[in-house]
Structures are given as C-alpha cells and as structure tokens.
Amino acid sequence: MWYDNGVRIIIKTTNLELTPALNEYIETKLWSLNKFVDKWDIEGAVEAKVEIGKTTKHHQKGDVYRAQVNLALPGQLIRAQREEWDLRVAIDRVKSKLQQEIKKYNDLHRDH
Numbered sequence: 001m002w003y004d005n006g007v008r009i010i011i012k013t014t015n016l017e018l019t020p021a022l023n024e025y026i027e028t029k030l031w032s033l034n035k036f037v038d039k040w041d042i043e044g045a046v047e048a049k050v051e052i053g054k055t056t057k058h059h060q061k062g063d064v065y066r067a068q069v070n071l072a073l074p075g076q077l078i079r080a081q082r083e084e085w086d087l088r089v090a091i092d093r094v095k096s097k098l099q100q101e102i103k104k105y106n107d108l109h110r111d112h
Helices: 020-031 034-040 087-108
Strands: 008-014 047-058 062-073 076-084
Touching: 008 020, 020 047, 020 087, 034 087, 047 087, 062 087, 076 087
Parallel strands: 008 047
Antiparallel strands: 047 062, 062 076
C-alpha cells in the first residue's frame, strides 16, 4: 500500500491469514514511523517489507509468532525481527526497534 508522502508497506504472511484488522494494525504501527523517515522519502525511496507468520505450535507454550520488517532507507537497510507469544506484541516490539534504529540513522545523516 502507498501512503501520500510516506512509507510504502508490503506485507507477506506465512502460516496465517492477513485479516483486514491485522493489516490495519500493521499499517497503523508503521505509519507512525513516517515522522522519522519523511525527509528521506524522495520519490518513494522508503519501503517497508513486512513478514509475519506463525512459526511453530509448541506443545507446552502454544503458538509462536514472528514479525520481521526490512526498512529500506536511502543507502541503508534497517532490519528488525521478534518472536513472541502474540503477533501484535511482536509487531509492537519490531516497531520500537525500528524507531531506535531510524533515530540512529537520522543522527548519522543529520549534517548531510
């Protein structure tokens, strides 16, 4: 999906269905990162490839979910991945990690 002056988000799933509610949750979380990458989004240069899925069904712990985002910025790829008991928790933690890494990227490129 394309946003006006924002991140292009591509979502891929493994072993689970991408419901409209889950799609909206992912897009809302990643949309909040726009304020950090807006200045780098030159002609759609910022792209987030999201992979979510159910990795296993552990006999004692239940389902394990994985969320991974590869965020392409000009000259750099930022990657964050988490496995959690709940997919939304994994998405939240990946978003937090991306936010930290984007801030580092912005600090390094502040003078350029």
